[in-house]
Amino acid sequence: MAGKVYGIDYNLIMDWQFKTYGDKLREWSELYPKKVAIIDENEELTYYQLKERVFSTAIHLLKLGICKGDRIILQLPNCNEFVVAAFALFEIGAIPIMLLPAHREHEIGKIIELAQPVAYITYNNFLSFNYGDMARKLQQGTEIKFIIDNIDSVSKRYSHEELSKFLYEKPVFSDTAMLLLSGGTTGIPKLIPRTHGDYIYTNYKLAKRCQLSEDSVYLAVLPAPHNFPWGNPGILGTLSVGGTVIMSQYASPDIAFLLIEKYSVTFTSLVPALLSMYLEVIEWDDTYDISSLQFVMVGGSFLEKGIAGKVYSLLGCKLVNIYGLAEGLNTCTSLTDTKEVVISTQGKPISEFDEIRIIDEEGNEVPNGEYGELITRGPYTLQGYYKLPEINKERFTEEGFFCTGDKARISKDGNIQVIGRVREQINRAGEKIIPSEIEEYICEHQDIRECVVVGLPDNILGTRTCACVITDNNDLTHDEIRGFLESKGVTKYKIPDQLEIMDFWPLTAVNKIDKDQIVKDLMKRV
Incomplete structure (x- = not known):
């Protein structure tokens, strides 16, 4: 089958599959018909039952007149219906816009204006919030014709065999499968088109790197519409090998540990802020049996x-450190890497066709081992955000490299080490400071549990540095931290100008530490 990306013939890409998610679901239901595919708090579905539910939902969507190319808002929590709805849309070629349950009118209104969806799939009520009312309010004056808040009943309404009676244009591997949202914490999220082919390739390569199999049991605690738990390898990677997915609507460690124990979960994916919570709980309550856990995958932000x-030591399993973009590129460590490699790097790219460069502020490549901005291109990395030509001009080079905005370096053995965002670099009186470097030093102090370094406006320095810490020693002083860092040989200008003791971290919708909110809160204190 013909097709090229950046001059690479798809036929030459090992493990590339010229298939859609509809094709894959049919394959899985034939290979593992009686195997349990997904479990939520209400029921479990085998692969065959999953196909039945998907096809019934697809029939309903077709009867409404929804067809290939239509954009559909999909805003559901972690539940079986989310997977069913997504695959029903994949089957008929409609394009789900993956909204998080935490998104509200301001952000969604902008997305509706940009993408002009024709339908909105959601729950009526979830966690005391009426999503149905919000959807109906957002519907006014838009192209949205249908609000579907009964996926559970729709998925049982028709015989799956009836789908063969419908004549509808099916998607092909190169068609857009979904619109993911950018992981940015400020502004309106950008829409990221991912094709059936490139996302299936991503799922497969990550499942292979993580050695997933039919025996794998994945616990989804992060919001399923997010790229990390959805496909890196997450839900889709687990399904691709015949494993079982546990859908949890709650990310709290006590519930997660109970689910790990109940279903013999073998892996889960967390962001660093959640991981810290899990470690803290298991440290003072080790009565949970989580011995089935083979590894925890951690990504989304810098892991100290x-x-x-x-x-x-505390979870009794291995760690997989991942750097994964909704825009495409994935690098991660493997289960055979040494502990030192895993805790200090994000491993190697998952595809031999990934191209990575590290550049300076002038766009010149830097020598291996030096920090700069990571730029990339490859067979599964996007070639442009959805309907954002001006942003695309800024974020892509003339050669088609995507500028990630992440500060990174390549080690001598080819591992990637990402330490934060380029824009997070603090300019203090002309001196450049990388927050993660200082955070790591401060966390070596015996009284410090966690640390976040941010920049605050300053009339003299331009920006002063503030170390925000979580500690059990509320008498800890700035002078003590200064002395500790000096004893470590930290350069004077890198030592934080201010110390703030925090009770907790504000978190984003995907449970990352919200540094912007920390700055806002500190400015209010001032």
């Missing part, structure tokens, strides 16, 4: 070495 190292 001290926290990473505790995974092995």
